[in-house]
Amino acid sequence: MISQTTEYALRAVVWLAANPEKPLTAQQIAVATRVPAGYLAKVLQGLSRAGLLHSQRGLGGGFTLERSPNSLTMWEVVQAVDPLKRIRECPLGFDAHKNTLCPLHEQLDFAIATIEKMFTACKISKLIDPEHPCSPLCASVPKAKATGNSKRGKR
């Protein structure tokens, strides 16, 4: 449903959001997110072209998020790399369906609209929630737990 490219883009964005201290190289992001380096390079290019990442060349350079995780949504990331397209007109090209889709395409479009709504409501900051029992894309315990300030406490 969500393409591999989109899933990789979300991993990269989440990792950058969770590690904002300094720019990260493509290689560092590839290792952390377990995405093949060549594939990730293209994904990062796409995100940069869409204005979601800032890339800085040279020593100490790398990628940073161009937007705050509090304002950037999952939907924007999806649409930047492999957009989900709403069904605005009859895919069969029938003139009679110009203003009203048939029940099949109405239902399919409703499904896409539901995902659009869901991902638009989900900010990237929600995906790096330190209170969540599982750290984003990371094999270690959550930051909140590690520093002992988790509301959930240790388990």
Place this chain on the structure above:
Amino acid sequence: MISQTTEYALRAVVWLAANPEKPLTAQQIAVATRVPAGYLAKVLQGLSRAGLLHSQRGLGGGFTLERSPNSLTMWEVVQAVDPLKRIRECPLGFDAHKNTLCPLHEQLDFAIATIEKMFTACKISKLIDPEHPCSPLCASVPKAKATGNSKRGKR
């Protein structure tokens, strides 16, 4: 979000459901659904293998639905040809995420679960509703309107 293969499969199933009088050949379905014949042949094979279609060889042969449109769901058709897969375990393979997905994969799985629920609730019979203002996959006016028994009346 929904693959081309899945969308073609749904078109074929809807067309067969709307035209149950006699078996339809692959060529007849291809013309009606505006799907390239070669592509559709593979889709029909997939649907047959999954037990959703019955195919009958010879003169007067063709495809019919194996199940009633009142019991067959959109989800079953999707899963028969190009299944949407729930995220049951960490795609990065982290041991620490075995029992709890990270927020990103939790969110992605929730999206897939939502579509699963939506398509499971949608029977194929709903997609050939004669009261709908738009006939399924057909450039003509709805049957209900044509016979003058639509609750919506003529527009």
